[in-house]
Amino acid sequence: MHTDPSHSVISEGNASRFVDILLEFARHRTLTAAQISKTTGIPASAVYRHLALLVQSGLVAQTRRRGQYSAGPETLRLAANFHQEAMVKGRISEQLQLLSDETQELAAYLVVRGAEALCVDAIEGPQMLRCSYSPGRSLPLLKGASAMALLAHLDPQEQSRIVAGLGLGAEDADNLNHELQIVQGRGFGLSYGAVDAGVWGVSFPVFDDGGRLLGAVSTMAPADRAVRREKQLIASTRDAALALGHGEGSR
Structure with missing residues (x-):
């Protein structure tokens, strides 16, 4: 049976990491995985894994600068609804x-x-x-x-x-x-x-x-x-x- 990868990550008790990463984008326009890892204390490998899922969902987007990320288009919809x-x-x-x-x-x-x-x-x-x-x-x-x-x-x-x-x-x-x-x-x-x-x-x-x-x-x-x-x-x-x-x- 196919398992949704985002579900497996969340089920491991890492939901708070998604929140921590998203909150970083509320404070900064662009960030690298290394910067996120430094400020949140989340291991870099886990940051990359979470970022991949957040990019896939549209909550985070990759910028034109290699290795940098920003808030994604779905956050605009969240802000508009709020x-x-x-x-x-x-x-x-x-x-x-x-x-x-x-x-x-x-x-x-x-x-x-x-x-x-x-x-x-x-x-x-x-x-x-x-x-x-x-x-x-x-x-x-x-x-x-x-x-x-x-x-x-x-x-x-x-x-x-x-x-x-x-x-x-x-x-x-x-x-x-x-x-x-x-x-x-x-x-x-x-x-x-x-x-x-x-x-x-x-x-x-x-x-x-x-x-x-x-x-x-x-x-x-x-x-x-x-x-x-x-x-x-x-x-x-x-x-x-x-x-x-x-x-x-x-x-």
Whole structure:
């Protein structure tokens, strides 16, 4: 049986050597095997072996100067992905802060993870709200404004798969599908005490430029306070979703 050479090296407990070598290229533009061996303490023969695998993977590249190496093209993709993710996370937090400042209520951003709605980030309003959603927590895509906004705007096949896996009876499944049709037609989820007693919620889906669902922006507030300014809370949440989705937050 053919064995992947990179697997055999890693399985010998040398994974940290790959990391040490790659970190050297984060500190220096070009390096020779001898220089890497001197700074890391890794034997030169092992450095050459590791470099060969790193060159093959695209994480390291040989330069025009014989015997010298530099960071490879795959590291550019890693850097680009890191930068993009950091920018996205920063934009989400910024928009949630603006939304919470405007509404004085809890603002949250949620995404679909499996058959659950996962809270990625949340900004509390001046008055604390007892709510099931906080960063890192997730709940089944079954009820509540956030879950409905996400589930209603999923690809139809993915939506059907998730609904089928919720273990609902025929009548409950029909009721859920009917509610999803309402949410999709309206363009956002709206709930009163569906997840937490006394909590009102509104949630708008966020789409990318190609119309793919990215997540949902939600505002949550005590029902007795929200009912007096429901239109304002809905409009503010819609605007935040539009801002995050480059104009694709509602359709």
